[in-house]
Amino acid sequence: MGRITLDQVSKRFGDVEVIPPLDLTIEDGEFTVFVGPSGCGKTTLLRLIAGLEDVSAGQIRIDKQDATMVPPSKRGLAMVFQSYALYPHMSVRKNIAFPMRMAKIPADEPTRRIDAAAKALNLTDYLDRRPGQLSGGQRQRVAIGRAIVREPSAFLFDEPLSNLDAALRVGMRLEISELHERLETTMIYVTHDQVEAMTMADKIVVLHAGVIEQVGSPLELYHTPRNKFVAGFIGSPKMNFIEGEEAAKFDAHTIGIRPEHIEVSGEEGAWSGVVSVSEHLGSDTFFHVHNTGLAETITVRAGGEVGFRHGDLIFLTPRSDVIHRFDAQGLRIA
Amino acid sequence: MARAITPQRKALNTALAWGVGLLIFFPILWTILTSFQTEAQAISDPPVFLFFDWTLENYAVVQERSDYGRFLWNSIIIAGGSTILGIIIAVPAAWSMAFVPSKRTKDILLWMLSTKMLPAVGVLYPIYLIFIRMGLLDTKIGLVIVLMLINLPIIVWMLYTYFKEIPGEILEAARMDGATLKEEVLYVLTPMAIPGIASTLLLNVILAWNEAFWTLNLTAAKAAPLTAFIASYSSPEGLFYAKLSAASTMAIGPILILGWFSQKQLVSGLTFGAVK
Numbered sequence: 003m004g005r006i007t008l009d010q011v012s013k014r015f016g017d018v019e020v021i022p023p024l025d026l027t028i029e030d031g032e033f034t035v036f037v038g039p040s041g042c043g044k045t046t047l048l049r050l051i052a053g054l055e056d057v058s059a060g061q062i063r064i065d066k067q068d069a070t071m072v073p074p075s076k077r078g079l080a081m082v083f084q085s086y087a088l089y090p091h092m093s094v095r096k097n098i099a100f101p102m103r104m105a106k107i108p109a110d111e112p113t114r115r116i117d118a119a120a121k122a123l124n125l126t127d128y129l130d131r132r133p134g135q136l137s138g139g140q141r142q143r144v145a146i147g148r149a150i151v152r153e154p155s156a157f158l159f160d161e162p163l164s165n166l167d168a169a170l171r172v173g174m175r176l177e178i179s180e181l182h183e184r185l186e187t188t189m190i191y192v193t194h195d196q197v198e199a200m201t202m203a204d205k206i207v208v209l210h211a212g213v214i215e216q217v218g219s220p221l222e223l224y225h226t227p228r229n230k231f232v233a234g235f236i237g238s239p240k241m242n243f244i245e246g247e248e249a250a251k252f253d254a255h256t257i258g259i260r261p262e263h264i265e266v267s268g269e270e271g272a273w274s275g276v277v278s279v280s281e282h283l284g285s286d287t288f289f290h291v292h293n294t295g296l297a298e299t300i301t302v303r304a305g306g307e308v309g310f311r312h313g314d315l316i317f318l319t320p321r322s323d324v325i326h327r328f329d330a331q332g333l334r335i336a
Numbered sequence: 337m338a339r340a341i342t343p344q345r346k347a348l349n350t351a352l353a354w355g356v357g358l359l360i361f362f363p364i365l366w367t368i369l370t371s372f373q374t375e376a377q378a379i380s381d382p383p384v385f386l387f388f389d390w391t392l393e394n395y396a397v398v399q400e401r402s403d404y405g406r407f408l409w410n411s412i413i414i415a416g417g418s419t420i421l422g423i424i425i426a427v428p429a430a431w432s433m434a435f436v437p438s439k440r441t442k443d444i445l446l447w448m449l450s451t452k453m454l455p456a457v458g459v460l461y462p463i464y465l466i467f468i469r470m471g472l473l474d475t476k477i478g479l480v481i482v483l484m485l486i487n488l489p490i491i492v493w494m495l496y497t498y499f500k501e502i503p504g505e506i507l508e509a510a511r512m513d514g515a516t517l518k519e520e521v522l523y524v525l526t527p528m529a530i531p532g533i534a535s536t537l538l539l540n541v542i543l544a545w546n547e548a549f550w551t552l553n554l555t556a557a558k559a560a561p562l563t564a565f566i567a568s569y570s571s572p573e574g575l576f577y578a579k580l581s582a583a584s585t586m587a588i589g590p591i592l593i594l595g596w597f598s599q600k601q602l603v604s605g606l607t608f609g610a611v612k
Contacts, residue, residue: 054508074511087509091527100523104514148513158512 004065004155004188005030006051011060013046013212020046021212023060028156028190028205033182036192037199038209038235044192045160047209051190052158053077065155075104080149081158084165086141088133094120094144095129101152112151119147123177139170146181156188163198175202196236200224208232230332233258239288239303241326244296254327254335261288261303263324268310271317275300277310291316364588371395371581378577394582402565404586411561411590413476414551415544418483419491419537425484426491427533431521433492434499435507445496448489456486456549467554474556482554483544490543491536498532499525531601538598545591562587 006028013021021043028034036044049055051062053074062070069077080101088097098119102112120126123143133141142162149157159178163171179202182189193199199206200220208215208223208231216228220236227233233241241258249257265271266289275294280287289302289310302318310316327335370378372390398404433441463482464473472478502525510524526533548563555564566587569580595602 052512054511074508075514075516079512081509081512083505083509085503085505087503087505089506089510089524089528100510100515101513104519148509152513 004028006156006188006190007063008051009061009063011050011062012058013043013050013055014058019212021050024212024214026207026214026217028188030188031186033179033189033191033202033204034207035199035203035205036190036207036209037196038194038215040194041211042209043212044194044209046212048158048160048190048192052079052081078155079158080152080154080156081160082142082145082149082162084161086133086145086165088141088144088148090133093130093132094125094136094147097133097144098129098147098151101148105152115151116147119150122150122181123147138166139174142166142174143177146178150181150185154187156190159189159191161192161194163193164195178202197238200236206236208235210235226334227258227326228334230256230258230328233326233328233334239301242297242300244300246296248296249327252325252327255330256328256332258326258328259320260324261301263321264300264302265319265321266302266304266308266310267317267319268314269317271319273300273318273320275316275318277312277314277316279312280310282306289316291318294318364592367581367584370578371585373578375576375578378581379575394578395586398569398579398582398586402568404565407560407562407565407587408590410476410559411545411563411587414479414483414559414561415541417476417480418487418544419540421480422484422488422491422540423495423533423537426488426495426536429492430495430499431525433496434502435504445493448492452489460553464553473554474559476559479551479554479559479561482550483547486547486550487540487543491540494536494539495529495532498529498536501532502528535601538594538602542591542595 008024008026010023010025011021012019012023036047038044046055050057053069053072057070060070061068064077064079089100092100095116098116099112102115116129117126120129123146125140125143125147128136128140128144133144136144142165145162162178163174166174175198178189178191182202191198191202203220205217206220206223207217210231216223216232218226223232223236227236230243234243237260239261241260242264243256243258245256249255273294273296275291277289278292278299279290281290283306285306287304287306287308289304291300291302292298294300300318329335369385371394372392373384373388374391374393377384377388433445467473467478470478472481506528507520507524510520515523545561546563548567551561551563552567555561566580566583569576569583
């Protein structure tokens with residue numbers, strides 16, 4: 003079981019309030035991602051749940067038990083750190099065994115669990131090595147193995163993939179998702195990468211300056227962002243924002259249109275502009291269009307076969323059914 | 337950009353390094369050589385350097401006149417005891433400064449270091465009086481305490497530097513893995529800090545071994561270590577360079593041997609954290 007409830011939890015460092023009071027519930031078995039730009043308080047929030055930081059006010063409950071004052075070692079949570087934080091003086095086997103050694107699990111049980119974890123994580127051949135002799139991806143697997151064996155009520159991941167190269171990151175992303183499918187344990191995952199958030203999460207919590215901007219499933223956030231911040235943060239490339247006259251036509255202060263919701267044409271369209279940069283990915287092409295009179299740059303996503311070049315005049319037509327409208331405060335107009 | 341190092345330049349650097357090394361080592365070499373000369377050769381002008389009749393006479397006389405073993409034993413107890421006591425006190429201090437620093441941690445560290453700037457003789461009188469009152473004069477325990485206090489700032493500073501290099505996340509990982517504070521220090525911090533603790537230990541044994549001001553002023557006969565053993569040969573009744581040299585050689589011998597065998601540890605310890 004691993005239902006985690008935050009009730010009016012806040013955190014201040016000295017005079018600086020990094021997290022104003024917030025409420026949040028993470029259901030048992032849910033994969034929740036905290037996402038936001040750096041300095042938004044997502045890691046602090048995770049550390050509050052872990053118990054590595056003390057809350058300034060409010061209550062944290064794990065499975066209905068008040069855990070606010072419980073030390074991290076007694077909360078029954080496992081954490082995977084950005085730097086892996088393996089014990090450099092211990093072999094992989096001893097690293098993975100450490101939580102069971104602390105829990106004083108007797109006899110053959112640790113060996114059985116280590117072997118099972120090593121098999122699941124492809125670490126069987128490396129059990130007698132030291133962390134220093136492993137690659138980044140292997141170290142990350144050891145850190146995950148160390149978290150699995152203690153059979154926690156929830157896993158906490160603090161940007162676990164940010165030290166890996168791009169190819170490895172995609173692979174590990176899948177492995178963590180598969181792990182969640184298999185274990186069905188609550189996972190809280192912190193990242194600044196909205197692609198990780200979108201692909202892995204059951205529920206995304208978007209944070210900005212310590213405040214929860216929106217909580218919802220990946221597609222909810224994509225289709226109905228609550229405000230301009232969420233709209234701009236979720237989705238890649240970023241949503242285009244247009245103010246002024248064009249927005250007024252839609253009864254809004256600002257309208258937002260995603261790059262993938264704009265039709266491109268060489269002959270006709272609602273708007274026109276000049277291609278500044280075109281990025282060919284093979285499957286897609288991104289055009290950065292200037293001189294539209296709407297915003298400094300409008301980003302458009304078109305099919306891979308569309309071949310405009312720098313300096314070409316192109317016409318753009320937004321799909322009117324997917325235009326997002328925001329008021330002067332940046333809040334969504336329903 | 338890497339500087340181009342020509343072979344000539346490399347040779348020059350090597351020669352310079354050897355020159356400086358020999359310059360530093362020369363007084364020790366001279367002392368050792370003199371200890372094998374007769375008193376007459378020792379004060380001859382021009383001095384003899386290598387070509388003399390080697391003799392062990394000085395060592396025999398020194399051993400006959402004073403009990404080297406007792407001084408050596410006192411030195412071992414005082415240097416070893418003060419270092420171990422210092423480390424026991426400094427580990428928790430350095431731990432808290434490195435991992436739970438407060439706003440004043442830096443100030444405390446500087447303040448501790450500033451006590452090393454005080455001329456020792458400035459506090460000789462009060463400490464002497466305290467020693468008389470407490471019956472610590474000419475006792476090993478008294479010297480252990482004083483030398484521990486003298487070297488404590490350095491021990492704390494060194495351990496603090498080592499602990500700072502240990503990523504806090506590893507200790508947090510231990511906490512998340514269910515370790516209590518005691519288990520965290522015992523199974524994670526200490527094994528990781530052993531190289532640092534070892535070089536701190538070595539350096540402080542050497543410092544305490546060589547300390548002469550307090551050991552000379554606070555001892556008479558019973559607790560006198562090897563520094564007092566040397567000093568007893570710079571006697572007012574005449575110059576006995578050769579015997580003084582023999583005593584000095586015997587006094588620095590053990591620490592020289594210790595330093596020789598542990599030099600790798602010492603160098604890596606002293607430059608720890610300086611690079612990277």
